[in-house]
Amino acid sequence: MGVRHYSALSQPTLEMSELVCKSLDHDATDILIDKWLEHRNDAYWEWFQNVRQRKHAAHTLRRQVIAWNKGDFVPENIFCRTVDTGRLIPLDRTWTTHVYHHRSMQDRKLSMMPVVFTMLPELMILRGMHDHGCDDVYIIVTDVKKQEMDDITEYFKLVCRYAYGKKCKPSRESQIQYEHMRLTHTLLKQRRTPCFPQIDLTFRAILYEKRPPFIILFSHQTTSYSQILFTHPLFVPAEDIYYDFPSGCPNPCCNDDCEMVRFPRRGEEGAAILSVKRGGKYGKKIRPKEMCNWVDCNVAFSEETRQGDSESSSEGSQSNRECNNGTIKNGLVCSKCRLVKYCSPEHQKKDWDEHRRVCAKPANA
Numbered sequence: 001m002g003v004r005h006y007s008a009l010s011q012p013t014l015e016m017s018e019l020v021c022k023s024l025d026h027d028a029t030d031i032l033i034d035k036w037l038e039h040r041n042d043a044y045w046e047w048f049q050n051v052r053q054r055k056h057a058a059h060t061l062r063r064q065v066i067a068w069n070k071g072d073f074v075p076e077n078i079f080c081r082t083v084d085t086g087r088l089i090p091l092d093r094t095w096t097t098h099v100y101h102h103r104s105m106q107d108r109k110l111s112m113m114p115v116v117f118t119m120l121p122e123l124m125i126l127r128g129m130h131d132h133g134c135d136d137v138y139i140i141v142t143d144v145k146k147q148e149m150d151d152i153t154e155y156f157k158l159v160c161r162y163a164y165g166k167k168c169k170p171s172r173e174s175q176i177q178y179e180h181m182r183l184t185h186t187l188l189k190q191r192r193t194p195c196f197p198q199i200d201l202t203f204r205a206i207l208y209e210k211r212p213p214f215i216i217l218f219s220h221q222t223t224s225y226s227q228i229l230f231t232h233p234l235f236v237p238a239e240d241i242y243y244d245f246p247s248g249c250p251n252p253c254c255n256d257d258c259e260m261v262r263f264p265r266r267g268e269e270g271a272a273i274l275s276v277k278r279g280g281k282y283g284k285k286i287r288p289k290e291m292c293n294w295v296d297c298n299v300a301f302s303e304e305t306r307q308g309d310s311e312s313s314s315e316g317s318q319s320n321r322e323c324n325n326g327t328i329k330n331g332l333v334c335s336k337c338r339l340v341k342y343c344s345p346e347h348q349k350k351d352w353d354e355h356r357r358v359c360a361k362p363a364n365a
Contacts, residue, residue, distance in 0.1 A: 008180040009173060012204050012205040013205050013209065017100065017205060019140070019194055019202050020101055020102070022099045022101065023097065024097040024112060024113065026095070045073060052068040064241055065241075065339065066079070066080055066081075067079045067358050069337075069360040075091040076091075077090070078090065079128075079358040082131040085131040085132070087340070088355070089128060090357070093128070095137050096137070097138075098136060098138050099139045101141035102194040102198075104193055105141070116139070118261070119216070119261045122228070125242075125245075131291075133213050134213060136212065138215050138216070139215075139216045140199060140217050142192065142194065143193060143219060143221055144187065144219050144221065146221075146223055151179075151183060152199065152227075154179075155176075155180070155200075160207070160274040160275050160276050164207070164275070207274075211231070213230065213231055214229060214235060215231075216228050225259045225261065228261065228262060228264070228272065230273050232276065233273055236267060236268050236271045240267075292331070292347055293355065294342065295351070301330075332348060339358075
């Protein structure tokens with residue numbers, strides 16, 4: 001296999017990976033978004049229209065929200081609640097995509113832009129759900145079929161649950177090694193590229209070194225799907241918003257179970273979630289915050305305020321102390337839409353140029 005100093009239970013590094021990494025920067029993402037808007041799938045446009053008609057309810061500061069209240073169908077007019085900071089940000093924030101693929105694709109001079117383009121709506125949503133940690137998106141390109149993708153997903157769940165950042169028990173170690181050998185043999189027999197050790201090495205190296213909210217296993221097999229593996233339940237899209245999200249399949253005869261990208265429309269129930277240890281050398285623990293909606297502000301509101309109902313409107317008094325990039329008790333809620341919160345009137349004014357594109361009275365107001 002040509003893998004250097006690698007085992008199924010040791011911590012790998014990206015330097016050990018023999019897969020070729022192609023990075024698509026923010027400009028390339030902008031080009032793809034413009035192309036998608038020119039030839040958009042009507043199913044996605046209809047879904048956003050349905051979300052727009054549902055409107056948003058008041059007092060939804062701590063829930064996932066998709067809001068499209070004004071303007072044309074363009075990313076800068078569609079806003080998404082972030083799960084890590086509670087901000088409402090537009091979907092026009094781009095990202096850098098790192099695509100890991102077998103060298104044979106490079107030898108054939110195949111572009112990686114179609115890989116990203118096929119899942120662009122899903123990536124826009126996932127990027128919009130995260131204020132931090134999604135400036136870089138990681139994709140591993142495979143050619144595995146559906147059952148093989150299912151088995152690989154279960155393998156990574158097993159490894160992360162029992163061997164990621166902890167000492168593995170002998171019984172679990174034997175189980176992991178057996179599943180690793182079985183998948184290696186299966187993909188080798190079917191002549192899949194890349195081989196399973198390279199998929200495993202690269203995937204776990206990204207987990208250890210980059211600690212992203214999710215990693216995507218892409219398959220260009222027509223009889224398979226692409227899997228999104230989340231590293232924490234908090235990062236999974238909410239079922240009450242995305243239950244009717246389009247499957248992405250262009251075949252009108254397919255049913256709802258046919259998916260090009262397995263987007264978790266049923267929330268945590270249908271998501272592939274990895275039990276990744278947090279804290280210490282394995283990254284900060286996941287603690288969702290409610291932060292001032294101005295993107296350049298680092299003020300977070302205290303837990304007691306988030307659990308209570310003593311929020312002031314933007315027409316009320318100022319927060320209980322000056323902004324100093326720390327934690328404050330009270331904040332100012334936008335009196336019109338009640339979807340965002342600020343630490344001070346000054347930051348509300350600075351955020352207005354962006355927030356004005358989504359600010360509207362709730363449907364039940």
